[in-house]
Amino acid sequence: MNLDKAFAYIDQNQKQLIDELVQFLRIPSISAHKDRDADVARALDYDKKKLESLGFKTEVWPTRAHNGLFAERMVSPDLPTVLIYGHVDVQPADPLDLWTSPPFEPRIADGRIWARGADDNKGQHYAQIAGVEATLKGAGELPVNVKFIIESDEEHDSEAMAMELEKHKDKLACDVFVVSDSNFPDRDHPAVTLSLRGVLAMEVTITGASGDKHSGEWGGMLYEPIDVLRHVLQNLKDFETGKVLVPGFYDDVDEPTPATRAAIAGRPWNDADKAKEQGVKRLFNEKGYTALESGTLRPTLQTNGIQGGYTGEGFKTVIGNKAMAKISTRLVPRQHPDKIFAAVEKRIRELVGDKGTVEIKKFGGGLPFWSDPESPYVQAGLRALTTAFGKPSVILAMGGSIPFVPHLVRVTGAPCVMMGFGLPDDNLHAPNESFPIDCFLGGAKAAAAYLAEVGAMAGAPGRK
């Protein structure tokens, strides 16, 4: 009954909620770009002011990088507490020339909001805030205590906030925490996501001669940094099988259980359709695993960027004296980014040997995380999604990383429910990111429904 009022509030206040998200998306809060620090702070303040307007007490938690935000509305110590996570920072937007409209000038078209961060993660966590608002204003009060923890460094230095969690352990106490930073597999299947891969990112720079050299004069006489780099890359991952070739890489890898593989296989998925959708002739898969498993339940290694020599207009016959690659690995339980970094770094140094000099820079890593499909909080999530979207919910595994989640699992000891509202074609981390308005408003309803579900669990026999 109260949920109906919350849903009605969302229906009646669509324009305001969308307008607020649009304002939020105008802020170019790129955490990886130093010159955007003020914008990142402004984005965090946007959430802070909004939550304060909803009667939340807020605290800004400084970190070694960008600040975090904590907010709470404690209704009663007898009620369960839901902790909701989000992040206000976004990925860089380049290459800008591939955007149809400017990334920080949100545009509404084709039932979607187009902007950097529209899905990841401003749109998704603002749906949670909208669900709280709707519950409060529609139904009068929240059926549970609600806390928010919002970070500003998810796309850049996610360790920064994680390092602060231990000291705020008491504040973060909760019965469940909810993350809306994942996808539905398609428009017809809302989903709870069971697992995340961990991540480890690094930058490798090979230096050769003391400067760029004429490739006519020196070609054949020098180890060329681009050659050394591609020699390194070809020895980090087998091109045919997809196996990572770094010794020790698979030592700590948990094989997915048959039950997990079966659950994942239950979602709607067709390799040929997916290939077509992505504009490729066929999908890749690690030898011995399906494409879907390769992209979710298996560790892998990507070269996210490469640059060396002359890449401008025309041709320049140089042997560039530097070549750089940005490399990341995706990890699964029990791999640890620090151990993997040591193994990869060792192997790269062996491969370069005396053929150049190598500099390796580590970026923040993230732990992998697998959840329990039998948890009542996960089951409540599936029900809330079905109630809000009127469609059957499914269970997914997620190939990406939310480095913060495993830390919050560790510090709170609470079960995690990943209940995201995005669609696969939202172009996360790419030009022309967007978020369907249906997903935003439906997400707000699912957020309200989840609070109702957990509130109902409070009175259930056996709790506390």
Place this chain on the structure above:
Amino acid sequence: MNLDKAFAYIDQNQKQLIDELVQFLRIPSISAHKDRDADVARALDYDKKKLESLGFKTEVWPTRAHNGLFAERMVSPDLPTVLIYGHVDVQPADPLDLWTSPPFEPRIADGRIWARGADDNKGQHYAQIAGVEATLKGAGELPVNVKFIIESDEEHDSEAMAMELEKHKDKLACDVFVVSDSNFPDRDHPAVTLSLRGVLAMEVTITGASGDKHSGEWGGMLYEPIDVLRHVLQNLKDFETGKVLVPGFYDDVDEPTPATRAAIAGRPWNDADKAKEQGVKRLFNEKGYTALESGTLRPTLQTNGIQGGYTGEGFKTVIGNKAMAKISTRLVPRQHPDKIFAAVEKRIRELVGDKGTVEIKKFGGGLPFWSDPESPYVQAGLRALTTAFGKPSVILAMGGSIPFVPHLVRVTGAPCVMMGFGLPDDNLHAPNESFPIDCFLGGAKAAAAYLAEVGAMAGAPGRK
């Protein structure tokens, strides 16, 4: 005696000659950059006006790209004719931040002129012009007929001018043609260069999915363009042996004769010293050949530039949907760039297969050229250099390409003497290019001495 007057003219007019070169170097005549077309034309006009001031008749020859310049001063039909080649265009200057001073603001320091083009080729061919001026003004008249052919596309589309040569065949008639676009092996050994490698340059772009993809979401499920590209590169050249792996690549390769290998080995050279000079731990060599042979008498393949994915500040977890490499091969007689292009293109398309789409763009190629060490015109070149620099001259092979030279060999049927004045540390095609003032002024004297040598040959028994 007349040569003494020419040398005295150069000694007495150093400042003027250097000032003229400095003005010439201020023109940013980058033929590869469309927006520099006017500057390229301005540079050609600089030579035109200068040669006209020396009593040369000039003609501008249009091409499909930048114009060429022809100039002649015909003293007598009974005298031999020397055709001198040069180019006014220069390589791009980026990365600009590695230049100590701006590339087009020439600076004189440490006995050198620092600027893009100071050596390659403005400084070198302007030394020839200065040699002509000194002979004319010092000795009153030239001992031979002199023609100049100056192009504006050597660093960009060298085929453009070459395509025009056939129609000017009569004008280009000569007894010998001289090219100053090569190096001494060191300051103490002036040199005639016997051979050039040919060149073939191309750009390869691999495209994967319809846009950049999140590497967490898709890592393990897609053929990644950067992976496909490094797979292509690793199959074009063996990293350990340096052998080009493209089928047919070596089919037409002439092995250097024992005499040529011996001549090359006679120049001053030490692998360990060269490695140290270049700032590397050791030189590379193709298996079965010395480093020096690998860099001059053997064909090879270089990746001159590579780019893909995110290469900016920080880290972006994308699978870039494009990866590009600029690749060039250096060729030796009887390899033909067109045949090699077809072989490389075929192999690249095989390697990519259905793992992506590939676009291959061919840049202008150049033929290889080997000269005859016994030619009297080559021997005259060695004597002229020794007279001008007061040091013993040696014979070299050159790893680079001057695509125009083999065309001029074909059209004129005349012997070619490559008599360049640069030093190996002049940073050709790289930041901080420079040209020693000694080399410029000594080059002018060598040019004057060569005219005197050829003039003396005119009266020698057996000529004509």
